[in-house]
Amino acid sequence: MRFLIFISSFFVSIASFASQSNETNSTHPNLVLTKQGVSSMRANLGKVPLFDKTLESTIQLVKAEIEAGIQVPEPKDLAGGYSHERHKANFFTMQKAGVLFQITGEEKYAAYIKEMLLAYAELYPTIDKHPATRSYARGKFFWQCLNDANWLVYTAQAYDCIYDWLDAKTVNKLNKELFRPYADFLSLENPQFFNRLHNHSTWGNAAVGMIGLVINDKELIDRALYAFDIKSGSGVDNDGGSLNLQGYKEGGFVAQIDHSFSPDGYYTEGPYYQRYAMYPFLVFAQALTNKMPELKILDYRNGLLLKAVDALINQTNSQGEFFPINDAQKGMSLSSRELVNAVSMAYHYGGNDTGLLSIIENQNRVPLNDSGLNAAKAIADGRSTAFKYKSLELRDGANGNEGAIGILRSKDITLVMKYAKHGMGHGHFDRLGFLLYDENGEVIQDYGSARWVNIEHKDGGGYLKENHSWAKETVAHNTLVVNKDSHFDHNVKAADKSPGTPYYFDSSEGIQIVSAKELNAYENVEMHRTMAVLEIEELENPLVLDLFSVQAPGDTRYDLPVYYLGEFMSSNQKFEINNELSPMGTNDGYQHLWQEAQSNIEGDLMQFTWFNNRSFYTMTSATLAGDQVLMTRIGANDPNFNLRRDPGLILRRVGGNTLFANLYEKHGSYNYASERPLNLFTTIADLNVIHQSEGYVAVQFELKSGEKYQFSFSLNNKESNSSHILEKNGKSYNWQGVYDLKKLTE
């Protein structure tokens, strides 16, 4: 009802707006919005439901803010605190108000922005750096330049929308007293922030560049695109990244594109940070496309910026949540504001892939610009199709030759294995680690970061101490820990130098394989993990086979953690529980683990079944004499209760060259309203290692129904015409190509 009233009152405003505006003098908006785009949005009002709906909710949001009044407080607080959250709300609101002014023509929006900007112009000369000193680059309105750059990226858009509406004196004042000095502050005065290759710097570049475009300041635009001469720099940033700018060769927006993404669109810090960085990348690219089309920025590096959006979408689970590799708060998803902008832009500029429309439908809003209008129109025309999530290997490194992540999807199963670059200050020591999902979410989890973003209760919303002492450590991940020590002795520099080594990736239907090596994480230890997602005709769900081969000196102690989610059901092994708990160690993350129970494995098979959501899951391990399995719980040495009390199990083995062979099976179902369980036991009867050496791994597994399968894999020769032969107990097995899966008939 309200919506109808709004629409009808609308055309009146637009009519009056059209008669007021002086078409001949006006050049703005020309940053993210364009004059032509605004005409088109106006012409389509009331005709495109998703666009109209977003517009209406934006009007309501801005209305509430305008009613609350202008507040430009003295900068004081960290994230989560009043002044921080207020300044943040201000820039979001100004950007929205600018768009609303353009679309509706109602001057209240322009007046609101003008008043707000003048208040900032008053404040700016009176303040020094933000009083909080914890950042390597303290900001003005915020505790770190990063947030100030956010402010400028959004505010530049608002300013563009009212630029022609403002009187010349006000424009002159704002340019001279607020925007130009602010842009200089964020660049010249903070080279350690502006001139690096880093997501923070991307924001800085976009901020300076966008305000440069608005006020037509070529110097700022050049600085944004290509950085400036660097004089000095030292120390590390808040995340431990180096700030040493001596001898630094590159910087600026173009260099960020060159270095931040791999040719596959993968971002070395992982999807959580990629999502954050995509906004300045894309919004500045949008502005450059409008104002400097000759740059062809969206075509740069074979259209890399839009390819990066596709890579990002493919790094999500069935709930649209990003894989939480490296530092990442779980739950960040395709419905974030950054992706609302990115996906519509990818649709609009990237060839109108109708699969993207289904994602936009789920987002349930569009950006209020050309891209959003175009996407919303296509949805209204019924052109949306399901997005086709792919199995793919995303190579890391600017040239695509520094490791990768492998993503295998089969029916409801999604497997992710990580053998990429370390990811700099936000990287985790998790080489060859994996994550497993099904249609209900996490099955075997990555912990993510130890952080509550923007939650003041938790150390101001920043990274918690336990992020370093737990979340980054190897034992917090589903990968091998050697001698209770994290990979690379948890040294970021060493890890950054040495990416993982992709070996084989195959996304063929029915048998999908990802295989990679890590030769440098530990001295004298060569690790090679091969994971396969197999569709077995007798089984309801694909099986996940995990063959972790290690070459190492004798008496090496191995811990292989598996962070299953859910409740333990049963095991074929007898666990002894501990009624006195002590931390499992003093360092490398072990200090945060309780050992709730342990079992000295009997026989050569360990099976462990758990329940989560509506399904059962069983891990089957081929074990050796002396192997142990431990049941662990996160939470020791956690004085502020920063860690989730999640369970895990650890397979423990002492030995030299060895193979950890595991199968993961999802089976059956149960729901609490019918209380009817189906297939609550695994269908796997046995798992045996047939062969393990530097050259090969081979296992056999047997179903309870009697069928036997053998999987053999060459660790050194992946040529499709290579021939291989293995012998065991007088039998010989031969095959061609890197792997062989056969059903045995005996």
Next chain:
Amino acid sequence: MRFLIFISSFFVSIASFASQSNETNSTHPNLVLTKQGVSSMRANLGKVPLFDKTLESTIQLVKAEIEAGIQVPEPKDLAGGYSHERHKANFFTMQKAGVLFQITGEEKYAAYIKEMLLAYAELYPTIDKHPATRSYARGKFFWQCLNDANWLVYTAQAYDCIYDWLDAKTVNKLNKELFRPYADFLSLENPQFFNRLHNHSTWGNAAVGMIGLVINDKELIDRALYAFDIKSGSGVDNDGGSLNLQGYKEGGFVAQIDHSFSPDGYYTEGPYYQRYAMYPFLVFAQALTNKMPELKILDYRNGLLLKAVDALINQTNSQGEFFPINDAQKGMSLSSRELVNAVSMAYHYGGNDTGLLSIIENQNRVPLNDSGLNAAKAIADGRSTAFKYKSLELRDGANGNEGAIGILRSKDITLVMKYAKHGMGHGHFDRLGFLLYDENGEVIQDYGSARWVNIEHKDGGGYLKENHSWAKETVAHNTLVVNKDSHFDHNVKAADKSPGTPYYFDSSEGIQIVSAKELNAYENVEMHRTMAVLEIEELENPLVLDLFSVQAPGDTRYDLPVYYLGEFMSSNQKFEINNELSPMGTNDGYQHLWQEAQSNIEGDLMQFTWFNNRSFYTMTSATLAGDQVLMTRIGANDPNFNLRRDPGLILRRVGGNTLFANLYEKHGSYNYASERPLNLFTTIADLNVIHQSEGYVAVQFELKSGEKYQFSFSLNNKESNSSHILEKNGKSYNWQGVYDLKKLTE
């Protein structure tokens, strides 16, 4: 597409059916279905979407079972095992097939039932009692008579549907060799099962009665309605309930109605078991309504059976899940098959309350009978309205004078306090305990039972050892533990004898109050808890005020647990964590708790904030010198990992007469995609006890914005015209009636 095909192929079958059936000879179906009802269902096919949809999915389910073939295995397994689950699937399928035969007229359904019944008739004489010996009343096809009674309740319906279709010889054989002996087995041969007042016996009564109605056996019908002479009996059932039938006066279906429900429709074992019992109550009542309308069973005790459905619906949270008081597996909900039958029946026979239609819409299916058709038609006609969940006190006891549970609902908050009867073998020692919900689910939880129903991994799906040692104990609940001992010294008989004492219940808008006493749970200790849900104009959500008053000897040790759900955010108190954990005790549930941290409270205020789902919650406590707060975790002494590792806090105090005054506030929000926190700190600045005595409790609380409120309550006089006066620090406070809430102006 398939649906359309189905509909069209349908009318062909019906036409041919009508020409085949011999209207003059047929009297069946006349149990749950009637001939008239079947005609009406047929006449409406293709016209009532929800009915058609349920029919189609039923056809698919039965199709799959028919294709799988008849399997009537030798009884061997416990719940979750093959033979158990097979026999269970058989009776569900036969009942469905019977209905499908009537509606579609397709003989394959009748033939399937006939073949299945003949297989059972073959099996029956060859077997003794089920080999598993763990039940007090071993069954034939199942390990307990209870499941056999289930079988007969469902199978009687199937039999009724094909009765007229069968040849006389088959009917004769089935009646003589299967049904009559089986009915005698479940009654005469198992009086300890059949003749009690108990939900098991309700199933037994319905089973015997329904087969009696089908085969027109007056003796069985009488036995079902009124039981039979009881000769002997001793011992206890599997849940610890007494089986001593000496001197037993009553039994049978009518007596079950007399004794199982309070006049408000509350069932003393709680909603989880009420849900289970409702099916035999209602389906037998339906059959009696059809065949013996003169009994007016649905009018009996002022229409109690339908009132019980309303009571049951009101005992659910915003997800439609039953409050898990007493032994209850969480997640059981209005979408269970029992409620699918019950809610449509309540609509059909209970005056067409359109609010019930919204619940049926959520159930997304209807029973395939008159009630279901009627409800589905009303939904198709757009008559559904939102169900109005009520604040109400549900009295316990056959006469309504044995305690109660109080349910307060205000905006998104639902508070439940329990001061009912113990609930027999399934009762928990939780007098004056409470549960708190909001729109996202549990805020302060009741543990529920320690059981995975039907999950064979977990001790065959039955109650786990930890149900007794943890879930029933007082410390597992949000109520007061005195001297580390459970209520009634965890003696079921003592608890059963002595219900809680309701004191005051008020569901007025804005200020809702529940208040009750427990005088017998501990010797020399009088407990009186008053909880109020207050809408305070300055606050976004209602406040929950909790005043737990105790009169007891000096040096009594009090533990008041609060099982909040979610992650700890912060506290105004400093916690010391424990890096060596031991169980907190050896008995009464303490043996299952780890003490993760503790704080000797400084000052006279304890505040504790946590986060769950998308909201923040803060508990504010007025504390005394010497008070402690402990942070606990469930999981010690749990050899099979049967317990969830949930957190709790315990307020610990040593003293005599005292008052525990607490406030619970839900505030703010956060979501992981926007990462924007709102109101993440409590608005409560202070909470003070102004007065506490045998006669009165009074507290003041102050908001951070400066407003002060006082709540005063008379513990002994609740007359509306009573006058009260309290003095404190020279000030006097006076009011009329049991309580007073005032905003203070100073």
